Structure formats: C-alpha cells, structure tokens
Amino acid sequence: MMNSPSKDIKDLLEDSGSGIDLVYAENLFCNLVPDVGVDNILTVTVLDSPGDSPYPGTAVYDRPGIMVYVRGVANGYTAAYEMAADISTYLHNKHNETINSTRYISIFRVGDINWLGFDENQRPMFSINFAIQRTTTA
C-alpha cells in the first residue's frame, strides 16, 4: 500500500539531497501544523489536500494534491518566502522519482506561492500547492 502523499513528500524534503535544511519533528512536520514549543523557528508542514480523480483502469494511477505550509518566525517575511521558494524550486517539475516504493510520475506546482498574511504572533505564512501523479512501482 502506498503512503499518504504528504508522508512521501515530507521524506523527500528531509532527504539530504534536497539541499534544504529540514529535519522531521524539528522544523518539518506532516499534516499537523505545530505551535506549542516551536515559536522561534521557521516551520514547514506538508499536508494532504484535495486531488483529482484517479485515471480509470486497472493500474493504480492516482492524482492527489499536497500543500506545503511555511510559517516563519515573527516578522521573518524574507526568510519564510525564501524557504517557500526553495521548496517550490525543488519539488516543481520533479518526475519519475521513487519514494518509499511509490513511483512519483510528476509533481507540479499549482499556481503561485500564496502569501497568507501574518498570524496573531506576527509570523508570516505562505502556502504552495502541488498536483501529483503517482503509481505503484510494481
């Protein structure tokens, strides 16, 4: 069985090959945006989001979506944007990548990097959406 797309993409981002300095449960999270205890670091959360219907047929050919949510430190707009841009550059157009035994045929960014404003603690927030096509490796 395939993992949730968010888990695989989280693993991909954490991989040292990404060149992005993210460590799971420190500044990288999956599906639950952290709050308590991590106020002073920039955090990245990968979430499963609405996708398209799978292609019909017997083969598994799913088209899920993910959203990457970047929240900076208070008033740290530039660093948060740069993190969002680095993630976007790294993930967009990635193709034919096998992650945890699932073949990711393509990953495309949908739309631009979304500026969501500051939260109540003046932390800047960005979201980036990606459309995925994936299948089993077997």
Added chain:
Amino acid sequence: MATETVIGLDQVVRSLNKEISKIDGASRAGLIKGGAMFLGKAVPEAPLVTGNLRASGFLKTSTGEVTRGNNPKWKGEVSDEMEIRHKEVLGRVEPKRASLDSFSLTLGFSAVYALSVHENPRSGKTGGVSPKGRPYKPPKGSTASAFATRGGWKFLERAIKENTKKFLDIVISSVKKGI
C-alpha cells in the same frame, strides 16, 4: 478545359456560421451553468461565521457579465469594506480576461481573508481556540459566533476537483441541446 460552377457557396458559409454561432452560444451557456454549479458546491463548504465569506462568492464572464455575486448582502460593521473590496475584485477580473480571444469564466471569493481561510487546514475546525488554547474573539462589531463550526479549508478547490466530470457533462449537454 473542364470547369465546374459552384452555386450558392455564400449561402453554405452563412448557414455554417449560423450553426457555429448556435454552438458558441450553447457552449457559453453551458460554461456559465457549470461555473454556477462549482460555486454552488463551494459556497456551503466555506467556513461560516458572519456569512460574509460565503456572500463574497462571484462568477464573472470574460464579456463582463456578473452572473453570481452581483448584489451580495453583507453583515456587520465591515459591510462597507466588504462592498468596496467586492467591487474592486470584480473590476480587476475583467481586464485580465478580456485580453483572451476565447470566452472564459472567473469564479472566486472576494473577501480579503478568503485565501488565508482557504489555505488554512484549521478553518472551521478550531473549536473556538487557537493552537495554544486561547479563545477567539468574535469579529469586530459582530454578534456572530467567534469561530466557524461549519465548512473547512480548500472549499473552492475541492468543489472544482470533485465535480469536474459533472461540469463537463453540463457543458456537453448544453451544446447538444443547442445544435
């Protein structure tokens, strides 16, 4: 030298153009109907506090017709701000799309906070408290609840992705009826 004379070519072209214009009109009608269906699915899924977010939903054609969201009813002290913003957004939609030759639709929500609500996975599911447990205050000047108990994030994206086939069926059906 063999020659052939074609008679009535003008009439043939005129007839073809007439039929094509019927298809064009029918496909436009289908697109508008399909767009309204998308919006109709998205609005009830938008988080509800004052109702202003839901009221800010609109559908506008590249020919300048606002088929949904023409005269929204706003609530609370922010009514004037909502109205100004709504008109500004509707005005901004047109020039961008008017540059395209083909007919197109734009649908969305004009509320200034629509994007942040749409992209926030906690939308509609906060239980009235921040992640740190601080209770939310009601919107300024509003007697409404302080937080949404209905609806959720990705309300527009989900409506579109889950109803793409229905949209195509509406357009196809409209074109067939128009021929």
